[in-house]
Amino acid sequence: MKSTGASRREFLRSAGVLIVGFSMAGENGKLAAQNTISPAGLVDATQVDSWITIGADEMITIYSGKVEFGQGFSTVQTQLVAEELSVPFNRVKVIFGDTGLTPDQGVTSGSQSTVTEFKPGGLRQAVDTARDALFQLASQQLNVPTSELTVKDGVFSVNGQDPAGHVSYGQLLQGQRFNLTLNSKTVPKDPSQYTVLGTSVQRIDLAAKATGQFQYVQHVRLPGMLQGKVVRPPAIGATVVSVDKGSVASLPGSVQVVVKKDFVGVVADTEWHAIQAAKALVVTWSSGATLPDQSNLYAWMQQQRSLDSFTVDSGDTDQTLVQAVRKVTAQYLHPFQMHGALASSCAVADVRGGSGSSAMARIWSATQGVYPQRDSVALLLGIPPANVRVTFVEGSGCYGCNGNDMVSFDAALLSQAVGQPVRVQYSRKDEMAAGESYGPAYVVNLTAGVDRSGQITVWTREAWTLTKGDRPNATTPGNIISGALAGFPTPPLVPTAATPPKTFSNNVNAAANYVTGVVAANPPGGTGTVASQQVLTHTVASPFFTAPLRSPDRLQNTFANESFMDEVAAAMAADPVQYRLRHLSDPRLIAVLNAAAKAANWDTRPSPKPGNARTGVVTGRGVSCVLYEGNNGYSAMVAEVSVDQATGVITVTRIVTSQDSGPVSNPDGLRNQMEGGALQGMSRALHEEVKWNADSSAITSIDWKTYPVFSFGDPLPVIETVVLNPLTVPQMGAGECTITIAAAAIGNAVFDATSARLRRIPFTPANVLAALAARP
Amino acid sequence: MAAIKINVNGSSYSTDVEPDTPLLYVLQNDLKLNGPKFGCGLAQCGACTVLLDGKPIRSCVTPMSMADGHEVTTIDGLGTVDNPHPIQTAFITEQAMHCGFCISGPMLYGKAFIDKTPNATEADITKALNGLLCRCYAHTRMIQALVRYAKESA
Numbered sequence: 001m002k003s004t005g006a007s008r009r010e011f012l013r014s015a016g017v018l019i020v021g022f023s024m025a026g027e028n029g030k031l032a033a034q035n036t037i038s039p040a041g042l043v044d045a046t047q048v049d050s051w052i053t054i055g056a057d058e059m060i061t062i063y064s065g066k067v068e069f070g071q072g073f074s075t076v077q078t079q080l081v082a083e084e085l086s087v088p089f090n091r092v093k094v095i096f097g098d099t100g101l102t103p104d105q106g107v108t109s110g111s112q113s114t115v116t117e118f119k120p121g122g123l124r125q126a127v128d129t130a131r132d133a134l135f136q137l138a139s140q141q142l143n144v145p146t147s148e149l150t151v152k153d154g155v156f157s158v159n160g161q162d163p164a165g166h167v168s169y170g171q172l173l174q175g176q177r178f179n180l181t182l183n184s185k186t187v188p189k190d191p192s193q194y195t196v197l198g199t200s201v202q203r204i205d206l207a208a209k210a211t212g213q214f215q216y217v218q219h220v221r222l223p224g225m226l227q228g229k230v231v232r233p234p235a236i237g238a239t240v241v242s243v244d245k246g247s248v249a250s251l252p253g254s255v256q257v258v259v260k261k262d263f264v265g266v267v268a269d270t271e272w273h274a275i276q277a278a279k280a281l282v283v284t285w286s287s288g289a290t291l292p293d294q295s296n297l298y299a300w301m302q303q304q305r306s307l308d309s310f311t312v313d314s315g316d317t318d319q320t321l322v323q324a325v326r327k328v329t330a331q332y333l334h335p336f337q338m339h340g341a342l343a344s345s346c347a348v349a350d351v352r353g354g355s356g357s358s359a360m361a362r363i364w365s366a367t368q369g370v371y372p373q374r375d376s377v378a379l380l381l382g383i384p385p386a387n388v389r390v391t392f393v394e395g396s397g398c399y400g401c402n403g404n405d406m407v408s409f410d411a412a413l414l415s416q417a418v419g420q421p422v423r424v425q426y427s428r429k430d431e432m433a434a435g436e437s438y439g440p441a442y443v444v445n446l447t448a449g450v451d452r453s454g455q456i457t458v459w460t461r462e463a464w465t466l467t468k469g470d471r472p473n474a475t476t477p478g479n480i481i482s483g484a485l486a487g488f489p490t491p492p493l494v495p496t497a498a499t500p501p502k503t504f505s506n507n508v509n510a511a512a513n514y515v516t517g518v519v520a521a522n523p524p525g526g527t528g529t530v531a532s533q534q535v536l537t538h539t540v541a542s543p544f545f546t547a548p549l550r551s552p553d554r555l556q557n558t559f560a561n562e563s564f565m566d567e568v569a570a571a572m573a574a575d576p577v578q579y580r581l582r583h584l585s586d587p588r589l590i591a592v593l594n595a596a597a598k599a600a601n602w603d604t605r606p607s608p609k610p611g612n613a614r615t616g617v618v619t620g621r622g623v624s625c626v627l628y629e630g631n632n633g634y635s636a637m638v639a640e641v642s643v644d645q646a647t648g649v650i651t652v653t654r655i656v657t658s659q660d661s662g663p664v665s666n667p668d669g670l671r672n673q674m675e676g677g678a679l680q681g682m683s684r685a686l687h688e689e690v691k692w693n694a695d696s697s698a699i700t701s702i703d704w705k706t707y708p709v710f711s712f713g714d715p716l717p718v719i720e721t722v723v724l725n726p727l728t729v730p731q732m733g734a735g736e737c738t739i740t741i742a743a744a745a746i747g748n749a750v751f752d753a754t755s756a757r758l759r760r761i762p763f764t765p766a767n768v769l770a771a772l773a774a775r776p
Numbered sequence: 777m778a779a780i781k782i783n784v785n786g787s788s789y790s791t792d793v794e795p796d797t798p799l800l801y802v803l804q805n806d807l808k809l810n811g812p813k814f815g816c817g818l819a820q821c822g823a824c825t826v827l828l829d830g831k832p833i834r835s836c837v838t839p840m841s842m843a844d845g846h847e848v849t850t851i852d853g854l855g856t857v858d859n860p861h862p863i864q865t866a867f868i869t870e871q872a873m874h875c876g877f878c879i880s881g882p883m884l885y886g887k888a889f890i891d892k893t894p895n896a897t898e899a900d901i902t903k904a905l906n907g908l909l910c911r912c913y914a915h916t917r918m919i920q921a922l923v924r925y926a927k928e929s930a
Contacts, residue, residue, distance in 0.1 A: 070875025342823055342877050
């Protein structure tokens with residue numbers, strides 16, 4: 001066991017070995033000393049000093065739990081602070097995601113970062129409390145009431161007085177702490193007065209990224225660091241029978257083999273040596289688990305015992321369906337999909353002293369949540385959470401909870417075993433076949449009843465999905481692939497009957513836009529008008545680990561809901577936009593739908609498009625919309641497609657998408673997110689499906705050839721974005737809206753062009769040809 | 777083992793790694809360059825792209841023996857934050873990234889093509905990027921950045 005050579009505090013605090021991100025070089029340690037850290041290693045989020053330090057050099061450092069994945073949030077945080085404190089943008093530095101340095105803000109996910117930081121208890125309130133305190137200090141120093149003070153560029157002056165009567169933030173504080181609790185009564189700047197927020201400030205990280213100077217987690221380099229590789233079971237559920245350590249004994253690189261139950265890995269001096277050792281290591285595995293046949297997945301899901309829940313149930317749908325003059329029914333199928341991050345995941349761990357109360361660990365990880373990972377890794381390693389420090393270092397875009405946590409666990413296990421810092425870089429196959437957790441498949445059955453006037457009077461939805469594992473938490477590491485391999489049991493799904501819901505929470509968009517969301521005696525929570533409504537979800541045990549994938553469940557559900565609304569509109573021979581508007585009640589959803597239709601120069605008429613031939617290449621347009629998570633961002637999309645009915649190939653030619661996420665922090669940044677989301681949604685709709693072989697119990701989507709995605713060279717649609725910017729409402733999420741509605745908009749456009757309804761993702765040529773053949 | 781000599785971004789390096797070691801690992805781990813990145817290790821995504829004697833190649837599958845005696849240029853070698861190359865300026869101006877992990881591919885394939893193709897059209901440029909991946913899907917802006925670079929260097 002290696003001696004630590006440093007005190008616990010020094011080891012956990014030390015930042016000097018690593019420059020964490022280009023923008024936070026050097027001053028990390030000095031500024032960190034101002035933070036309040038409890039003996040349990042927790043940063044007290046109620047204290048202003050936990051969020052902000054202002055140096056004598058006037059530099060402002062922000063500590064945030066919300067991290068950067070390429071979505072531009074570090075830039076928005078910088079804008080927020082510059083705005084509220086009236087300081088130049090370049091005087092603000094943001095340090096994010098570091099247990100022991102930044103407040104615990106859970107995970108950066110669910111399009112919640114802007115919402116969280118702008119609402120009470122978040123960064124804005126901390127900064128505003130600091131601002132108010134600075135006004136008080138300046139008032140005392142300059143001997144005038146605060147009402148006579150103005151502040152510009154971090155310097156106070158007295159209204160109308162000579163320039164000598166000035167004092168700066170740095171001069172007032174002189175490096176001292178604020179010693180203040182966040183004040184819930186602070187008043188943030190009125191968005192109508194914004195000069196930094198609401199403007200298209202360039203991203204703070206892009207110059208370093210464009211010039212190759214940005215340090216990603218792949219570039220964490222520690223003294224004495226070894227390179228590790230995992231050796232995963234070749235089949236899902238296979239267990240170790242034996243490991244022949246002698247098979248790598250003669251290889252170069254001082255190879256060490258680490259086995260912990262079914263977790264197997266190698267460590268060597270260089271990455272190339274580690275790769276060769278991992279390839280050469282002879283491991284005998286048991287056969288794998290029994291998997292459902294891929295071709296039978298959707299039927300299999302409906303046969304399993306399930307955990308059931310209602311989103312809404314008005315209790316009268318059986319009767320109202322009988323009364324309907326017309327019923328429409330359809331089933332929608334969505335496969336397992338991958339995050340498929342461009343980077344195969346990577347992490348570095350430095351575990352000293354084995355396990356127990358005197359052991360310590362540091363982890364550098366591109367995780368979405370440093371605290372949840374810390375708590376889970378502590379259990380994995382048998383080290384107290386306070387002795388584990390997890391530092392976020394940006395990886396590639398992850399689009400949710402991908403392999404970043406798993407690889408961090410792997411690095412921690414290997415480092416603990418060998419007593420030296422270990423970097424683990426997954427191979428592409430490690431990532432895709434046994435590293436990342438997938439977004440789950442869905443079966444969604446929908447039924448609508450319509451009255452004599454063509455109005456929908458009843459909407460029912462019954463769906464099946466799957467789960468296994470999910471995010472790291474403080475309960476067990478067995479819910480993460482690496483923890484399960486290392487012997488921690490994965491919590492089983494407990495079949496449970498549904499009970500009537502007490503509140504309407506549409507956080508996974510299980511309920512369509514068109515229902516009222518009336519639950520018990522509560523006021524409507526939905527965005528629609530259909531009062532007779534039942535939305536039921538059955539969750540079954542997944543054969544594969546699953547975790548949130550960008551727009552988790554919301555995308556699958558919205559594909560079904562928004563495609564089905566199009567089916568009902570077509571059955572009523574109604575224009576798809578007009579028919580939606582007839583069933584919507586929320587003015588902001590109506591506004592984004594109208595905005596997209598207008599910008600697209602929407603051709604108002606029923607689908608399918610009159611006059612299209614049933615052979616050859618035809619064109620069409622489709623629409624979809626959503627209030628993301630039922631309360632977190634409005635968006636609509638019009639897609640235009642051409643479809644080659646001989647080959648089944650869909651070409652999306654134009655996407656027009658609108659969004660209302662409340663006051664916009666950075667218009668160009670929002671447009672960038674909308675564009676990327678729309679194209680990623682298109683990729684998931686057209687191409688993406690995890691595949692496996694039940695005979696070998698193995699995942700067969702192991703690289704970009706076997707998990708095809710939209711890539712450069714494929715026809716690129718024209719993308720137009722429409723940004724609504726209401727200033728008098730709270731901020732909402734922005735990063736997952738357009739991806740949520742892409743599949744339905746495209747599928748609806750294909751119906752418009754061909755009269756063929758696409759009810760199964762992905763819209764591959766084979767699936768399109770099958771739908772074309774099924775036309776009446 | 778004979779030493780392998782490569783010139784990287786204008787400086788000469790000599791190394792005695794095994795000749796089958798992929799160039800990427802030497803650039804990233806030994807020379808501590810952050811520009812070329814490991815995405816797939818299979819020449820399927822382009823994140824590891826570097827220029828070898830001016831031509832874009834995938835450094836994740838290029839053994840050191842093939843780079844021996846050649847000139848390697850990475851995006852680190854084009855310019856800096858304070859003094860970026862015009863193609864880097866174009867990407868920054870167009871805000872043509874989300875996470876930026878893929879950037880070596882579109883930037884270097886685009887640069888190599890545009891530099892030898894005066895008056896390259898948008899369609900030509902798009903074709904030159906054939907097969908590269910950007911999973912954040914900043915495609916539209918990357919094409920715009922390359923069109924800007926083509927215009928400015930015409």
